[in-house]
Amino acid sequence: MSWRTELSRAAALAWKDLTAERRTKANFNSVVFLAGMILLLFGFAFGPDANALRAAAAGVLWLTVLFSGVLAFNRSYQLELDGGALEQLLLYPGSRKTIFLGKLAANLAFVLLVEAILVPLAAVLYDLPLAKPFPGLAGVLLLGTFGFVTLGTFYAAMASRVRAREVLLPLLLFPMLVPVVVASVEATSAILAGDPMGDAGAWLRLLVVFDAIFFTASLLAFEHVIDE
């Protein structure tokens, strides 16, 4: 199949996942409420001193994204497992990489939408500046989320199909996320502090490199993982 056909297949898959999500909203709503709850809990853990909260904000924000976003990945494959849809999906001719790209796009849209609610909420709860650092913050959120969702989509393809999926996905995924988390948290806290040392750019470039490595490796390994 030509790459244009493959691209339209990936788009069809992403559209299908997002349409199903849009119709039920069950998953999105619960993930958003869970994320809000985690932000409050971290507030109790670090607060109520406003300075302590602000100092911890970057780390808290990314851990909240991780803990809530991880729930989206298994659900994305659960759609395929209910009623044997995965079997049909694997019957279509064409590259397996396309399935990965479609799932990745849908999960990326999902987690970015959660963040669109989560970040302003964190700004209110933790008294963070949002307007001034917005471009940098949007950049790090995009790059960090891309790395997170790439690995999440890859590992959930396996974890969602074994008995202990709720435990296995974080166990496989979180240690792999260390580089992405370190770079994202450092960049975020630098940007929120107004980037006094001028090192946010270096962390962002590093994130681009991590994303490229993990994306390539996951894309290549995916076909060995998705087949029955």
Next chain:
Amino acid sequence: MNEMDDLTSSRFSDMPLRQSRWVGILGWAAFLAMVGAQAVGFALSRPERDMGHLQKILYVHVPVAWAMMIAYFMVFVASILYLMRRKERYDLFAAASAEVGVVLTALTLVLGSIWARPTWGVWWTWDPRLTTSAILLVIFAGYLALRSYTEDADRRARWSAAVGILGFLNVIIVYQSVRWWRSIHQVQSSPSTVDPSYALSLRLNAIAVLLVLAYLVARRYHAARLERVAESRMEVAALGEGGAHV
């Protein structure tokens, strides 16, 4: 019936039920080398000026950390070979290496902590090598967990190969990112920068630990193949004579 005979003879007859003599010899060699290396370490090398006898932990700690990396590298290579050639033996070898790697990682962390407490005053520090070892332990514990949860042999082999490859690639990236994040570790200790008597102990220990690694991997690999032989015997029993006559 012919097919079944072919199957059992061609694929499994080269699989020795009894372990090769060399594995036993390897085991004894590993044991003697380990004892000898410690004897040399305690008898010949002087207590270090600052650390005293504590120094001797490093003779084992450092080689064990090397051996751990070698074990994970073997997982990486065997996993790539499995995905390329789809031969079961690569999968079994990767699994055996990962099991030994996890044990060696745990040993590295424990020895490092015992050494760090009197030397640096803390059990744990956010040093790149220490942190990377801890993450490695989790990654490959996850690898083994995935294997134990996956029942179909073919699927287990493919999935764990993918996880093994990505996990190993991640080691380098974790190490670099933690190093940039924070580094307070002393410069790497290598045999050339220390007193000759220390170097001898370190080298002897390195040889001993490598022998232990080879012995343990060989044993685990053999055990995994024995399980396969048992399964193939059951296969013959299940398929029976003439099982393929249609």
Next chain:
Amino acid sequence: MARQTGPVSTTLGARDGGIAAVAVSDIARRFGRRWALRGVSLHVEPGTIAALVGHNGSGKTTLLRIIATTLRPTRGSGSVFGHDLVRDANRVRDLVAVLGHTPGLYGDLTARENLEFALRMSGRAPTRRDIDAALDRVGLAADANELVRTFSAGMQRRLALARVILRGARLILLDEPYAAFDADGIALVNGFLAEHKAAGGAAIVATHDPVRAAPVVDRFWAIDHGRVTPTEPALLLAAAAGRDPAAAFAATGAIVAGHADPKRAVL
């Protein structure tokens, strides 16, 4: 008619001189320690319909999944229209459509959206006319814009059948195609199979119920404990007669009368 909209009627048949639609030899498949298939060989020629008759757990579904390339055999090999099941899996997928024993539909999409998705995923642009025709054929025209979640089991099976019809595949694999269907649905399946056969396509029907399949099937294979043996329909029907003599009698009548007659499909 939906059939004319796909490539089915125009391209099937004549062009594969002597190539079997399905040829598998000595296929075995293990799940953990259980052997689902223990050395299966069979051939299906273009323009014929084969039935695999066996109980639950006899290996029917496993064999269909291997032929559909979604499962690799533990050992043995096979091909579909000359394309190897493992090496040319992608070519095989182009030629095969499956009616699985689970419908494989998305409950939060409408019937029409499910079919559009299936066409897009097989690399074709969905046209409204094709989809309407397929929905009409399976009797779901009025429910085209309803969420599949609200469908009964029988309606979901009909929609899955519409998807198979739309694919226009040369080989069709059907796993328990008569389950959840009323008499009308059974006639629908058999009518479609008869047309598919007449156009030179091939099909394998896996079922525990030879009586339903008898009107369209050319060749019966019994499958039991992962082994397949060619068998005479009369034997299967006699066995079935123990359960439902009237149906067996009707089916035997259908065979004697010429089993390609779709009108006799309603038993």
